[in-house]
Amino acid sequence: MTTSPSIGQEFYKVRDAWAVADQQKHWKLAIWLVQYADVDIIDKFLEIERTAVGVFKEIFFRFDAPWNGDHETWEKALWEEYVSWFEPIPDAKYDVYGALKKDRLLKQDYQPDLTLAPCVQSIWKELLRFKSYITGLENIGCCIYFPMLRPDSPDAGDWYADVLKKGLPDGIRLVTIDIVTNPRITLAQKILAEQVTLLQPQLDMVAAVKNDMDKGGGNSDTVSIDARFRKQIRKVMDCTTQQDAGVLDSEITVLLSLCKKMGGVTHAVAGLMIAAQAYFMIREPNKSAVYADKAIIQSRQLMDANDPAGYPTWKSCVMIKAAILVGKKKRKQAIVLYEELAHEAAEKGDAFMIMEGYRLSGHLYYELSQLNIAFENLLLSLTGGSYLEQEVRRQSTFLHAASMAVHLCEKIRGPEDLKILQDQLQELLGDDWATLLQSEGMDKATVRRKSSLFEFN
Secondary structure, three states: OOOOOOHHHHHHHHHHHHHHHHHOOOOOEEEEEEOHHHHHHHHHHHHHHOOOOOOOOOEEEEOOOOOOOOHHHHHHHHHHHHHHOOOOOOOHHHOHHHHHHHOOOEOOOOOOOOOOOOOHHHHHHHHHHHHHOEOOOOOOOEEEEEOOOOOOOOOOHHHHHHHHHHOOOOOEEEEEEEEOOOOOOOOOHHHHHHHEEEEOOOOOHHHHHHHHHHOOOOOOOOOOHHHHHHHHHHHHHHHOOOOOHHHHHHHHHHHHHHHHHHOOHHHHHHHHHHHHHHHHHOOOHHHHHHHHHHHHHHHHHHHHOOOOOHHHHHHHHHHHHHHHHHHOOOHHHHHHHHHHHHHHHHHHOOHHHHHHHHHHHHHHHHHOOOHHHHHHHHHHHHHHHOOOOHHHHHOOOHHHHHHHHHHHHHHHOOHHHHHHHHHHHHHHHOOOHHHHHOOOOHHHHHOOOOOOOOOOO
8 A cells, every 4th residue: 555645754855865965975966866856855955954853963054146157257256155144143043153143153263264365175175264263063073955947047967067076075065956957067977976966856746735635635525625626626727638628617607606615805806816827828819818817906906905815816816917928919909907916016116027017018019019108117027027136136037127138129229228228237237138038938028929911909
């Protein structure tokens, strides 16, 4: 008899896999080679090991500077991130260094040696020096965690190979995550054999999440309707992988029936939104639009009543309805929705949706050959995106808005305006902004879809 996996069981599989690797002394780099669905549980395990409740002896540190394919600039960013750990923090509860001093665990004060070259070898040296100042950690090693690279990132195998070739000091080991179906760390077989350990636990996170969602979700009326509702959501979303409208019709009928039993506009709107999303995913735009329209109306009522559930549902359904209109080449109608979305997002202080609303409307104006208003909308998109963290800007559709804005500025504005825009992008994205805008996929930002001969919408 087999046991259905749970999230807890999968977590302990991860921990057991690390326990085996932890006992091996030959490796300097550990790579979790897993499926996309398994990344989150491994990340959570490594995050737990960074805290006081971690069970393994090594001290875990994490670096978040984004890999850009250039060894020198990345190592400089990693060094700057390390140095920032020791800068004053206004909120004492987040000041780990201050806590060490307060608890008298530091043998002497420590500050990074800023005369060192900004490279990872300096980080290893300084980490070991810092650790030697902490009482009780003299003989404990450090494990440096680099999170999984983005799927469109350049391969980082050369960097890891270079680091391993230069050598890691005793007490320093590295760990990262890579995807078995789309690896971003390619290493020679000799390096893999001598200095790397691959961790490949047999996980089934998809089944584990489903089983945890299903707990308490039976069919009896004595079982919580809320639990049945959550289980039914999963059933509806499972149908979207089958591309079977008939089966989906049946499951959505059950879902909406449960929403009615739960009562209240909030649950009714949630059911309508899920139905709109599901039909959209199986390419049934007409059915999706019907449910999206109903959800938009009812979620607007919630917004007017200051119900916090209203806006998230409303913006999701507006995005679905607008996408359907775009698919039908009803661009002007879609623009109205995207601009309404941007205005509402501004009222709610939702910087990401301000950026998206104006970016998408700007692209549609571009497809309608209204270049000046397209450029104005893209500038508004960049303004909205300026309120996001720089890391979010560097890894989001902000890059698409920036790429199109530069393209249009070159076409319809003078060199002075282009210089102003470029200076703003340097400030918002960093010195490598031009390289970011030339990365893979950015060339599609300015591509127009083919218009109908009789395009009036």
